[in-house]
Amino acid sequence: MTPAIAMTIGGSDSSGGAGIQADLKTFTSMKVYGCSAISCVTAQNTKGVSRVDALSPEALSAQISAVLTDLPVAALKTGMLLNVGLIEATAAALAALTIPKLIDPVMVSRAGSVLLEPSAIAAYRLLLPQAELLTPNLHEAQLLSGVTIEAATDLEGAVEQAAQRLLELGSAAVLVKGGGRPELRGRDYLLQRHAPGQWLSHAPISTTHTHGSGCTLGAAITAQRALGLSLQEAVIEAKRYVEGGLRSALAIGAGHGPLCHWHAYGSVGQRRAP
Ligand SMILES: Nc1ncnc2c1ncn2[C@@H]1O[C@H](COP(=O)(O)OP(=O)(O)OP(=O)(O)O)[C@@H](O)[C@H]1O
Numbered sequence: 048m049t050p051a052i053a054m055t056i057g058g059s060d061s062s063g064g065a066g067i068q069a070d071l072k073t074f075t076s077m078k079v080y081g082c083s084a085i086s087c088v089t090a091q092n093t094k095g096v097s098r099v100d101a102l103s104p105e106a107l108s109a110q111i112s113a114v115l116t117d118l119p120v121a122a123l124k125t126g127m128l129l130n131v132g133l134i135e136a137t138a139a140a141l142a143a144l145t146i147p148k149l150i151d152p153v154m155v156s157r158a159g160s161v162l163l164e165p166s167a168i169a170a171y172r173l174l175l176p177q178a179e180l181l182t183p184n185l186h187e188a189q190l191l192s193g194v195t196i197e198a199a200t201d202l203e204g205a206v207e208q209a210a211q212r213l214l215e216l217g218s219a220a221v222l223v224k225g226g227g228r229p230e231l232r233g234r235d236y237l238l239q240r241h242a243p244g245q246w247l248s249h250a251p252i253s254t255t256h257t258h259g260s261g262c263t264l265g266a267a268i269t270a271q272r273a274l275g276l277s278l279q280e281a282v283i284e285a286k287r288y289v290e291g292g293l294r295s296a297l298a299i300g301a302g303h304g305p306l307c308h309w310h311a312y313g314s315v316g317q318r319r320a321p
């Protein structure tokens with residue numbers, strides 16, 4: 048059997064809800080073989096991040112090269128890249144690769160932890176021209192585009208304007224994720240070059256257990272691109288997956304729990320009685 052293969056490049060989340068762990072769970076759940084390159088290791092739980100250890104840019108480049116020289120990866124995503132050196136190494140390692148690349152410009156976690164050194168925001172401009180899709184949340188869209196979103200009175204108008212500016216930075220399409228504001232939960236704005244923008248919606252879910260929702264959405268889009276869906280079809284399918292994962296979100300830990308990745312397969316696995 049030869050499966051579709053997707054790759055994720057990003058940080059490890061020890062709690063398993065976000066980062067590389069969320070991506071690999073999502074790939075598996077969508078029946079896509081997942082492989083990875085790790086940029087940094089976070090000590091993290093549902094309440095926040097207590098420590099981050101970066102790998103060297105050389106260690107990241109070596110992992111990317113080991114995977115890409117052997118496995119026929121059909122689509123990839125990047126997540127937490129932490130610093131300028133890791134962003135530059137990623138941009139260099141992926142430059143010649145023509146498969147669909149999703150760039151999730153991870154900057155701050157749901158619990159408010161800083162996941163990108165402030166001095167590295169500008170370095171994202173190196174990576175964006177390679178992106179088939181850029182997937183910022185509202186905060187990241189504001190920082191990368193310079194458009195005020197979080198304090199805007201016309202929130203939707205501000206998102207649309209920011210998406211337009213972000214396209215000018217070079218990615219072929221932008222999906223601004225609305226999960227950060229109650230009035231936009233489940234609503235994301237997709238803008239592709241040479242096409243009108245569109246708001247894509249799934250149901251808003253009343254839950255505090257949203258840890259890893261952004262990583263999961265990006266991984267699901269990447270998996271669907273690896274399976275050959277068009278970008279728009281992949282986003283719609285991925286949103287269906289995130290909605291299901293949030294409906295069955297796991298109330299584990301004292302903070303924001305993670306999405307469920309087996310919602311398509313039924314209920315929680317039960318421990319056998321001794
Ligand atoms: N309460 C909710 N109900 C429905 N959809 C939600 C909710 N919260 C987030 N989403 C959806 O989850 C996806 C991820 O968006 P979000 O804005 O949370 O990304 P993010 O900030 O990158 O996530 P994180 O940093 O937690 O991984 C989007 O499709 C968004 O619409």
Ligand SMILES: Cc1ncc(CO)c(N)n1
Binds near residue numbers: 057089155162260
């Ligand atoms: C490692 C990692 N990547 C991404 C996120 C964004 O949710 C996170 N919290 N942790």
